[in-house]
Amino acid sequence: MATGEKSEGGGLSRRELLRAGTAGAVGLAAAGGSVAMVRPNPADTQDRQIVRGGQEHVHVMGTSGDIDTSLYDPAVHLESFDRGRTSPLPDGRTLREYEITAVDRTIEVAPGVHFDAWTYNGTVPGPTLRCTEGDRLRVNFTNSGSHPHTIHFHGIHAGNMDGVFEVVDPGDTFRYEFDALPAGVQLYHCHAAPLKRHIHKGLYGGFIIDPRDRVLEPARELVMVMNGFDTNYDGENEVYAVNSVAFHFQRHPIQLRVGELVRIYLFNMTEFDLVNSIHVHGTFFKYWRTGTRPDHYDYTDTVLLCQGERGVIEMTFEHPGLFMFHAHQSEFAELGWMGLFEVRGETVG
């Protein structure tokens, strides 16, 4: 069967037809109440066919339905950066102020599957903080949650700004102030005990420090936080994803163009499993571990990240089509950590 066909060639693509069929089925369910959950997955590449005795069955791997994106949209998180409120300091540097509030919130981690999360600013992951190397950062933290929390930033800073021993009780506030160092892909997360529970419940986010002395090549920049959710609290994840929602980018492929430079800021915030990985189909990429040394990169299509590890990927697609990206741990992939790039345009050369 055809994969990676383009839908711009006039008429409806198979994918769109499936989507249309989906909408019809959902409409029927709403109207009659007799049909529920008849929602095939739109991804062409996931349809599997078995022909036996002249009968054809279409098997659709993945979740059924879609999430309510009005509260949180993984695709929005993918390209959002919180650059803070900036003002110049007397010494010529930039002061960046961020407001972060810890709140308890029920989030949707797979269509119809809800998880009682602890969040920074209401989402998991929390906002991706972005600044430039050497900036003065001021983070005003309010704990509106039900448990004591902190914010522990990865970076170079004073001991009392480390967000470990200064536990912020519910209702209290704390101001973190430090210089943004070093340049690279850093991380912030709660460091209150029990640590595993506080991280797994959702208190983490990306923290990107752009280099001061070097201009990054313009690129389509994406934030991918690999995470998981143990929805039944048995010490194993039921849901794996990037940016929290199982199969979201399989239902809603990330739109790219042939030849476009894509830069992915990659974080591994998976709990319970020691490592996670990403594999991209149809191209190879450069990978900088932690993004701290521009001269030191890998050229590969699969990288492995320990818990808390992160890095930068840069790649371009030379061919149009639907290309998967997913954990190369098949179990994680089939439990939600799987997505698609839909690359449009003409093959280069």
Place this chain on the structure above:
Amino acid sequence: MFVTFGPVGVFRASFPPIEELTLERVDFPAPGQIRVHLVNGGPEPVTVSQVIVDDAYWSFTMDGNATVERLGSAALDVPYPWVSGEPLQIGLITSTGLTFTREVAVATESPRANSRYLTTFVLLGLYVGVVPVFLGLLWLPFLREIPRHWVDFFLSLTIGLLVFLGVDALAEAVKMSGDVASAFQGIGLVTMGVVGTPLVIQGLSRLRKHGAGTEARRAAVLIALGIGLHNLGEGLAIGSAYAIGEITLGSTLVIGFLLHNTTEGIGIVAPLTREPVRPGTLLTLGALAGLPTIAGALIGGLSYAPIATVLFLSIGAGAVIQVVWVLGRLLSQREGGGLTGPLNAAGLLAGLVLMYTTGLWVAF
């Protein structure tokens, strides 16, 4: 005040709802298809949000609404390329993130109500239940020839057989009650079956007392009925095990059942050694005891449900209790010292040992 501290308010606390779904049966109607039957035995409605097969999310369709009401049941279909002969784990994840799973020991295409499977199950019941019972009935001429105290021995032996069957059925019922959705109180069903059945049978036999027939004849009918109910449960167990591929009826098993259930036939005719018996009566008794095996095999094979199995097994156990009581009374009215007389006690023990020994062939 009442809303907060009244019975409703107190029980509706802030802790998360306790959901309980029971995956009662997993069918494989065709290659590439799985059908899951589930029951909500918890206190609140439960919404099925996703299906996980062998650690992978899989799309599914559901009859009716995705929300299953308390005590409600539902079925959902999962198109999945299952591999015949391999084990499989199927899980449901609810809207609150709880998971309910069921292991399938061997995935194999489920029997359907077509002529092939109907024939299979009828033959199964015939070999396992009907034929052995009739073979047992053939012992009647032999039993007629032996002295009275040896007849009592065989009656005691029958009691031994029945006690063995009764305990076996009861244990199986209690074990299976764990598979019943908790709202349907498996142990409660067992209690009702075990206590209620003797009472009902006793009442029915009182009604018939005014009619024809001696005490011995009534005992034979009761034994046949009790064994029949037991065999219904046995048929259910065999049919369902066959349907889910857990047993293949090898020759050993069939021979085992022949021996095992032949003893049941002996039990039925034991009280009739001094009675004139027409062949028609024997046929009826044999049918009463044996045919339920076929019914059980059909029900178990085509629509296995733990709740029905538990109920049938407990009714069987209750029926056996009733029969044992009747036979015990019969024995105590005769010479030989009742069940504690040396020969009769030996008979009872022999019955237990016989069942145990022949049972070695049919353990699966």
